Amino acid sequence: MQTPSMNPSSPVFQSSGKASVRNLPVNLFAAVMGLSGLALAWRLAHSSLGAPALVGEAIGAFALGVFVLISLGYLTKLARYPEAVRAEFHHPIAGNFFGTIAISVLLLSAVVAPYSAPAASAIWTVGVLATLALSFVVVSRLLKGQVDPSHAMPAWIVPCVATLDIPVTGAQMPMAWASEINLLASAIGAVMALVLFTMIVGRLVHRDPLVPAMTPSLMILVAPFAVGFLAYTNMVGGVDDFAALLFYFGLFTFAVVAPKVFRPDARFSAGWWAIGFPLAALVIAALKYAAFRGSGPLWGIAAVLLGMLTVILAMLTVRTMQIALNGKLFA
Numbered sequence: 260m261q262t263p264s265m266n267p268s269s270p271v272f273q274s275s276g277k278a279s280v281r282n283l284p285v286n287l288f289a290a291v292m293g294l295s296g297l298a299l300a301w302r303l304a305h306s307s308l309g310a311p312a313l314v315g316e317a318i319g320a321f322a323l324g325v326f327v328l329i330s331l332g333y334l335t336k337l338a339r340y341p342e343a344v345r346a347e348f349h350h351p352i353a354g355n356f357f358g359t360i361a362i363s364v365l366l367l368s369a370v371v372a373p374y375s376a377p378a379a380s381a382i383w384t385v386g387v388l389a390t391l392a393l394s395f396v397v398v399s400r401l402l403k404g405q406v407d408p409s410h411a412m413p414a415w416i417v418p419c420v421a422t423l424d425i426p427v428t429g430a431q432m433p434m435a436w437a438s439e440i441n442l443l444a445s446a447i448g449a450v451m452a453l454v455l456f457t458m459i460v461g462r463l464v465h466r467d468p469l470v471p472a473m474t475p476s477l478m479i480l481v482a483p484f485a486v487g488f489l490a491y492t493n494m495v496g497g498v499d500d501f502a503a504l505l506f507y508f509g510l511f512t513f514a515v516v517a518p519k520v521f522r523p524d525a526r527f528s529a530g531w532w533a534i535g536f537p538l539a540a541l542v543i544a545a546l547k548y549a550a551f552r553g554s555g556p557l558w559g560i561a562a563v564l565l566g567m568l569t570v571i572l573a574m575l576t577v578r579t580m581q582i583a584l585n586g587k588l589f590a
Contacts, residue, residue: 277590278586278587278589278590279589280332280335280336280339280340280589281336281339281340281343281589282588282589282590283329283332283333283336283588283589284347284353284356284529284530285333285344285347285353285356285357285359285360286353286356286359286529286530286532286533287329287529287532287579287588288326288329288333288356288359288360288362288363289356289359289532289533289535289536290325290329290529290532290535290575290576290579291322291325291326291329291359291363291366291367292359292362292363292366292532292535292536292539293532293534293535293536293538293539293572293575294318294321294322294325294535294572294576295319295322295363295366295367295369295370295536295539296366296535296536296538296539296540296542296543297318297322297535297539297568297569297572298315298316298318298319298321298322298370299315299319299366299369299370299539299543300315300539300542300543300546300565300568301314301315301318301565301569302315302316302319303315303543303546303547304546304565307546307549307550308546308558308562319370319371322366322367322370323367323370323371326363326367351406351407351410352410352412352414352415353414354397354400355397355412355414355415355416355417355418356414356417357393357418358390358393358394358397358417358418358420358421359417360389361386361389361390361393361418361421362386362390362417362420362421362424362536364382364383364385364386364389365383365386365387365390365421365424365425365427365428365429366424366428366536367382367386368380368382368383368386368428368429369427369428372431376433379432380432380433380434383428383429383432384434386424386425386428387425387429387440387444390418390421390422390424390425390444391422391425391443391444391447393418393421394418394419394421394422394447394451397415397418397419398419398451408462408466409462409466409467411455411458411459411461411462412459412462412469412473412476413459413473413476413477413478413479413480413533414476414479414533415455415458415459416452416455416456416459416479416480416482416483417479419447419448419451419452419455420448420452420479420482420483420486421448422444422445422447422448422451423444423445423448423449423452423483423486423487423489423490424448424486424490425440425441425444425445425448425490426441426442426444426445426490426493426494427486427489427490427493429441430493430494441493441494442494445490445491445494448486448487448490449487449490452483452487453483456480456483459480460480471525471526472526472528472530473530474519474520474522474525475520475525475530475531475533475534476530476533477516477519477520478513478516478517478520478533478534478537478538479533479537480512480516480537481509481512481513481516481537481538481540481541482536482537482540484505484506484508484509484512485505485506485509485537485540485541485543485544486537486540487505487509488502488505488506488509488540488544488547488548489540489543489544489547491505492547497551498547498548498551502548503548505544506544506545506548509540509541509544510541510545510560513538513541520534527578527582529579529582529588531575531578532575532579534571535568535571535572535575538564538567538568538571539568541564542561542564542565542568545557545560545561545564545565546561546565548561549561
């Protein structure tokens with residue numbers, strides 16, 4: 260994760276070349292986001308397409324296990340190398356990926372909800388607090404001024420899209436205060452996502468292209484519209500024409516960025532997990548919209564996207580396990 264304007268000697272990028280938990284990237288939590296989103300997509304496919312229920316539940320359990328494993332690794336990093344975590348948090352781009360932790364917690368609350376409503380409520384509450392706190396810190400940091408325009412990367416969207424995941428996962432929460440929190444989070448997420456999306460597109464249009472290592476993050480541009488669709492339909496209780504506009508622009512954005520992301524010469528890294536949840540959100544949105552319209556072509560699009568997401572995340576899982584076992588993940 261480096262742009263021409265970034266200092267490669269920054270503590271975020273320094274490495275001894277040896278495998279160490281110090282080099283565990285926070286953006287690896289995006290794996291939990293992608294797998295949780297895939298689990299929720301298959302769960303929805305079970306109710307709408309008759310897909311086997313076991314698939315979604317097995318993926319959900321795997322996502323929970325991955326979260327525990329990565330959390331233990333990152334807590335070890337925090338305990339042994341707090342300066343590395345501090346540098347990562349304050350970095351103008353890498354710091355935004357701390358939003359992947361909050362989003363993972365929110366999504367896991369939805370994964371466990373069918374099994375324990377009290378546990379889901381507790382997990383969701385923790386995710387809400389973390390998400391709102393992080394969005395406050397990130398926006399406050401931006402408003403200090405003197406921010407390098409070249410740092411306007413798709414990763415900026417992550418902490419603000421995280422607030423949209425609050426109503427996505429919390430629409431059915433039984434707490435009396437949940438509805439107001441959902442409205443607050445929707446307001447923050449919707450406005451900030453549009454503001455940051457505009458800034459990021461401006462940077463992509465007028466400045467140098469992203470370096471290859473950050474190209475997968477272009478898929479994050481799909482998230483404000485796919486997640487926005489899910490948040491909006493949960494808030495209003497159904498699909499309407501405005502929701503359709505969000506879905507179709509998300510689909511259009513995916514069509515535009517996909518050829519730039521899925522290139523034959525692309526090299527694998529942990530950063531590839533950035534594509535997981537935006538695509539998962541688009542799949543869930545496609546399934547919901549197809550169910551609303553009852554259209555054969557829309558069902559076909561949803562099924563193709565679900566199959567694509569499943570294959571991609573399976574490949575990312577295998578490759579990540581490979582680099583974890585050979586030490587390259589921590590090098």
